[in-house]
Amino acid sequence: MPLYFFHFYYMGQFSVKDRIMSFKYAFKGIYFLLKEEHNARIHLVASLFVVILGFYFRIKAAEWQWLIFSISFVFVVEALNTCIENLADFIHLDQHPQIGKIKDIAAAAVLISAIGAALIGLIIFIPYLYDLPS
Ligand SMILES: Nc1ncnc2c1ncn2[C@@H]1O[C@H](COP(=O)(O)OP(=O)(O)OP(=O)(O)O)[C@@H](O)[C@H]1O
Numbered sequence: 816m817p818l819y820f821f822h823f824y825y826m827g828q829f830s831v832k833d834r835i836m837s838f839k840y841a842f843k844g845i846y847f848l849l850k851e852e853h854n855a856r857i858h859l860v861a862s863l864f865v866v867i868l869g870f871y872f873r874i875k876a877a878e879w880q881w882l883i884f885s886i887s888f889v890f891v892v893e894a895l896n897t898c899i900e901n902l903a904d905f906i907h908l909d910q911h912p913q914i915g916k917i918k919d920i921a922a923a924a925v926l927i928s929a930i931g932a933a934l935i936g937l938i939i940f941i942p943y944l945y946d947l948p949s
Pocket of ligand 1: 852853854896900907908909910911912914915916918919922
């Protein structure tokens with residue numbers, strides 16, 4: 816019997832219903848993120864503003880690609896940061912220097928992604944704002 820047969824056997828039956836449910840859970844995750852994380856809401860407002868600006872200046876396809884990538888990247892990092900914070904609180908609700916360090920490093924990841932996104936935004940929009948060749 817080929818090895819991959821056992822692999823698929825142990826994975827269980829493929830189910831369209833289960834796949835649809837996994838989408839539902841993921842959307843629930845987006846709902847939790849926007850409901851509980853103020854930073855995610857700020858990012859949403861900033862993203863909408865930048866998208867409106869993109870349409871206003873009719874930016875190029877390659878510029879949209881960078882914009883979409885940086886917007887989604889910050890959301891991804893924010894979601895992972897929220898997971899880490901929730902897990903840390905679940906494991907150890909009391910104050911602990913190690914938990915503090917873990918949360919600080921997770922917050923650093925969000926900050927780094929946000930700085931990167933802001934720089935990409937500036938590189939795209941400054942030429943449009945000052946009518947420079949982009
Ligand atoms: N259990 C803990 N032990 C030690 N320090 C902690 C603990 N919980 C939080 N801290 C410190 O407080 C900071 C803020 O933690 P908190 O969980 O409030 O995140 P937050 O500021 O609400 O983050 P976000 O804005 O992403 O929701 C952490 O980065 C960490 O330095």
